[in-house]
Amino acid sequence: MHAIVRSAALVGVEAIEVTVEASLAGGLPAVHVVGLPDAAVREARERVRAALRAFGAPLPASRVVVNLAPADVRKEGPALDLPIALALLAAQRRIPTARLASALVVGELGLDGRVRAVRGAVAIALLAAELGCETLLLSAAQHEQVRGVPHLHVVGVDDLASAVDWACGRSPRDPPSCDAPRALRTRSEPHARPDAAPPDLADVRANATAKRALEIAAAGGHHLLLIGPPGAGKSMLARRLPGLLPPLDAAAALEVARLHG
DSSP states (O other): OEEEEEEEEEETTEEEEEEEEEEEESSSSEEEEESSBOHHHHTHHHHHHHHHHHHTOOOOSSEEEEEEESTTSOBOSSTTHHHHHHHHHHHTTSSOSTTGGGEEEOOEEOTTSBEEOOTTHHHHHHHHHHHTOSEEEEEGGGHHHHTTSTTOEEEEESBHHHHHHHHTTOOOOOOOOOSSOGGGOOSOOTTSOTTOOOOOGGGOOSOHHHHHHHHHHHHHTOOOOOOOSTTSSHHHHHHHSGGGSOOOOHHHHHHHHHHHO
């Protein structure tokens, strides 16, 4: 029995497609993960085994092979836990594969089946849209971050049971909506309210040369290097630079969110 689930992994700040293949065959009971997995991916065997047991669908007493293609690219992190679990359930014919065929799935699994957030959610969402996937299935905690990606339906799940419900056609309820996706909120200062305006450069007294440098850098799109002893005002000036810039458009906001993630 064989099943395939599409997923993704990070290489630097870019996301690449990873095809998770699960195969059940006769032989001594064991779980083998191949395809250049790092330590975190190899440990997915135990996380997935415990999550499936908590869900009520323990692995069969047979030889299980999970292949992560392409096999020549190293896979890092726990984002492949959820797709591995769904691929194993599909290989056992416990869930249908119709919805999985057009979806991209990522998520870390807890031992109790809970789905946790992963790094690079925005980069993965952009990849899913680029590949033409209809749905991105990930942790409900990251639903808000990626809702701004166009032409992509995002489904957030809290646990493995919710992911199985979605695969079987019983779509889990989406998390509560908000006024705007976090990825598209701009002009906000760190540690400030998302809708707060950035500090105004007009509030800065003296430092005429530094203020002029900020204005030239903002107007011309130039690089800017702030050097000085502690207390000279570097951070104060840097926090006021966004106030000189126009709001980010949707594409630029997603790019910033991708790098931040």
